[in-house]
Amino acid sequence: MSLLEVEDVEVRFGGVVALANLTFSIAAGEIFALIGPNGAGKTTLFNVVSRLYQPSQGAVRFAGTDLLALPAHRIAASGIARTFQNLALIPGLSVLDNVAVGAHAATSAGFWRSGLRLNRGEERRVRADALGLLDRLGLADLAQRPCAGLPYGTLKRIELARAMVARPRLLLLDEPAAGLTHAEVDELGGVIRSLRDEHDLTVLLVEHHMGMVMGISDNVVVMDLGAKIAEGPPADVQANPAVIAAYLGAPVEEV
Amino acid sequence: MSAAGRLRDTRSIIVVSGVLVVVVLALPQVLDAFWTRRITLWIPLALAALGLNLLTGYNGQISVGHGALYGVGAYSTALILNEWKWPQLAAIAASAVICFVAGVAVGLPALRIKGLYLALVTLAVATLFPQVLEQFSGTTGGSAGLAITNQEMNRRGVLADRAIRVEAPTWTGLADDQWAYYVFLAVAALCFLVVRNLVRSRVGRSMIAIRDNEVAAEVSGVNVAIVKVLTFGVSAALAGVGGAIFAILQARVSSGSFTLVASLYFLVAVVVGGSASIAGPAIGAVAIGLFQDVVTPALPESVTPWDLNAKAATPLILGTMLILLMLAAPGGIVGSARQLRARLAVRAQRPADGPIPTPTTGGTP
Numbered sequence: 001m002s003l004l005e006v007e008d009v010e011v012r013f014g015g016v017v018a019l020a021n022l023t024f025s026i027a028a029g030e031i032f033a034l035i036g037p038n039g040a041g042k043t044t045l046f047n048v049v050s051r052l053y054q055p056s057q058g059a060v061r062f063a064g065t066d067l068l069a070l071p072a073h074r075i076a077a078s079g080i081a082r083t084f085q086n087l088a089l090i091p092g093l094s095v096l097d098n099v100a101v102g103a104h105a106a107t108s109a110g111f112w113r114s115g116l117r118l119n120r121g122e123e124r125r126v127r128a129d130a131l132g133l134l135d136r137l138g139l140a141d142l143a144q145r146p147c148a149g150l151p152y153g154t155l156k157r158i159e160l161a162r163a164m165v166a167r168p169r170l171l172l173l174d175e176p177a178a179g180l181t182h183a184e185v186d187e188l189g190g191v192i193r194s195l196r197d198e199h200d201l202t203v204l205l206v207e208h209h210m211g212m213v214m215g216i217s218d219n220v221v222v223m224d225l226g227a228k229i230a231e232g233p234p235a236d237v238q239a240n241p242a243v244i245a246a247y248l249g250a251p252v253e254e255v
Numbered sequence: 256m257s258a259a260g261r262l263r264d265t266r267s268i269i270v271v272s273g274v275l276v277v278v279v280l281a282l283p284q285v286l287d288a289f290w291t292r293r294i295t296l297w298i299p300l301a302l303a304a305l306g307l308n309l310l311t312g313y314n315g316q317i318s319v320g321h322g323a324l325y326g327v328g329a330y331s332t333a334l335i336l337n338e339w340k341w342p343q344l345a346a347i348a349a350s351a352v353i354c355f356v357a358g359v360a361v362g363l364p365a366l367r368i369k370g371l372y373l374a375l376v377t378l379a380v381a382t383l384f385p386q387v388l389e390q391f392s393g394t395t396g397g398s399a400g401l402a403i404t405n406q407e408m409n410r411r412g413v414l415a416d417r418a419i420r421v422e423a424p425t426w427t428g429l430a431d432d433q434w435a436y437y438v439f440l441a442v443a444a445l446c447f448l449v450v451r452n453l454v455r456s457r458v459g460r461s462m463i464a465i466r467d468n469e470v471a472a473e474v475s476g477v478n479v480a481i482v483k484v485l486t487f488g489v490s491a492a493l494a495g496v497g498g499a500i501f502a503i504l505q506a507r508v509s510s511g512s513f514t515l516v517a518s519l520y521f522l523v524a525v526v527v528g529g530s531a532s533i534a535g536p537a538i539g540a541v542a543i544g545l546f547q548d549v550v551t552p553a554l555p556e557s558v559t560p561w562d563l564n565a566k567a568a569t570p571l572i573l574g575t576m577l578i579l580l581m582l583a584a585p586g587g588i589v590g591s592a593r594q595l596r597a598r599l600a601v602r603a604q605r606p607a608d609g610p611i612p613t614p615t616t617g618g619t620p
């Protein structure tokens with residue numbers, strides 16, 4: 001059964017059509033890749049699913065519910081978490097607290113309970129979860145450090161921990177491998193796969209690193225100029241002439 | 256930092272706070288009645304700064320209207336005590352609730368506007384408040400002021416209006432001034448504790464997340480609008496508690512105390528003490544208190560040959576200091592202390608650890 005359904009979605013910015021009648025669906029448990037050249041509309045789609053952008057037409061359903069009926073801050077609670085292409089961490093918080101922010105939707109202590117410290121049990125759980133994820137991603141040593149000043153690849157992993165701490169059903173990753181070394185990319189691919197296996201996760205992956213996309217995804221959608229130009233298992237998509245043309249004639253592996 | 260270093264750090268924090276608590280508690284025993292009254296008046300300033308710091312330091316919403324919210328607390332208390340003769344602590348609590356509502360009302364525009372535009376709305380509130388007081392001078396006393404009084408039997412056995420006091424119960428053996436200091440210090444300590452709990456919680460994390468990256472906060476599930484408005488309310492409630500205590504200590508309220516200048520003093524206290532820190536507002540209030548009560552009186556009435564009145568120029572002096580401080584030490588006193596501690600820690604570790612380790616306890620950016 002499909003977990004996320006994107007149906008006939010259109011997004012315009014003035015004269016620019018960022019998404020044009022985009023339709024696809026993701027089955028539960030898949031690693032689903034969304035690829036395409038710069039400006040194809042991949043991040044725009046993430047922002048539609050996050051409810052940061054309002055599509056001018058179309059529907060987005062998650063586990064049968066209409067996402068477009070929810071405000072942005074309710075998306076996390078419905079089971080969707082994401083990372084950002086250009087990092088959206090909170091420099092004023094420690095690494096651990098950054099991850100804890102991700103647990104917001106899964107916890108409930110408000111002003112009253114927090115001010116009177118009636119939140120201790122919940123706080124303990126959040127910290128344990130956050131530390132567990134940091135440990136899982138090899139970042140436990142950094143828990144108390146401020147985020148500011150850490151290397152780019154580390155920050156990307158902190159964002160991944162923040163997204164995972166809410167125990168989402170669908171994880172949206174926007175270029176998680178950008179800025180990583182070859183060895184780190186391979187490791188990240190393994191991490192994404194095992195997170196999927198351990199947590200019954202479904203992953204929507206946007207990535208320019210073709211080695212990783214072809215290596216770990218079950219299905220791929222290729223976009224160009226806001227429209228879908230190909231869809232299918234990695235091997236099929238790779239051989240598709242339209243895809244090769246979109247990537248300026250270069251063989252897909254080398255991009 | 257090594258475990259031993261952290262232990263040493265924790266221990267020195269405990270020692271320093273212990274000494275501070277003793278000093279703060281001993282002050283009314285050491286100082287005379289005049290100075291006890293002066294330093295008691297620093298408490299409402301610290302509370303207003305605490306509230307403003309929660310809003311501006313932790314949540315990133317700028318307000319130059321807290322002088323007015325402080326005023327709402329002061330007038331609420333004055334009217335409640337005069338009209339209904341409630342116990343003083345009950346009047347303070349009621350003023351906090353009233354100011355919470357007022358704060359939510361002032362904070363509502365913040366949902367649509369941000370940054371400097373919000374500052375402009377609060378500026379309007381700060382400017383209009385004294386004029387509104389003048390407008391309703393029948394109730395508020397306007398610039399002439401409103402005395403807070405009780406009917407009491409005087410020596411000749413006649414009922415007469417008498418300015419309210421904070422009366423020390425006889426079992427304490429304390430003078431009224433000393434008692435007032437301890438009671439309001441306890442109220443302030445409670446408020447600081449609640450704010451500390453708040454900023455170290457799920458709510459505090461979302462406040463800071465909103466300040467630093469609103470989209471990240473929203474995507475993590477934070478209802479940005481609700482957190483902003485409630486933070487404004489809590490911030491105003493704290494300023495209101497300060498205003499209420501101020502009114503009780505003065506036994507009088509007048510519109511001149513709640514002008515834009517009051518708002519600026521709170522802002523200076525936050526910046527001088529160190530924004531987004533818990534001790535900052537208290538330290539800033541002490542710094543401003545010292546400035547007002549020690550430095551200002553020492554300034555000459557007129558500086559020849561220009562015949563400048565240095566006393567009248569204190570807001571100007573304070574403003575200049577604020578700007579210089581923001582340039583020299585943007586983290587305020589708390590930020591500078593953190594930086595110094597980090598630097599000392601680095602120096603202390605150097606012989607044992609060989610190469611210079613990077614400081615991990617440095618001031619927040």
Ligand SMILES: Nc1ncnc2c1ncn2[C@@H]1O[C@H](COP(=O)(O)OP(=O)(O)OP(=O)(O)O)[C@@H](O)[C@H]1O
Nearest residue numbers: 013016018036037038039040041042043044045085
């Ligand atoms: N907020 C916005 N305002 C105006 N135009 C936008 C906005 N966001 C995206 N666009 C435009 O929409 C198109 C798609 O952009 P998008 O960021 O979704 O591409 P992308 O596939 O993520 O590209 P990249 O691989 O470079 O990240 C681009 O033409 C972009 O300029």
Ligand SMILES: [Mg+2]
Nearest residue numbers: 042043044085
């Ligand atoms: Mg993108």
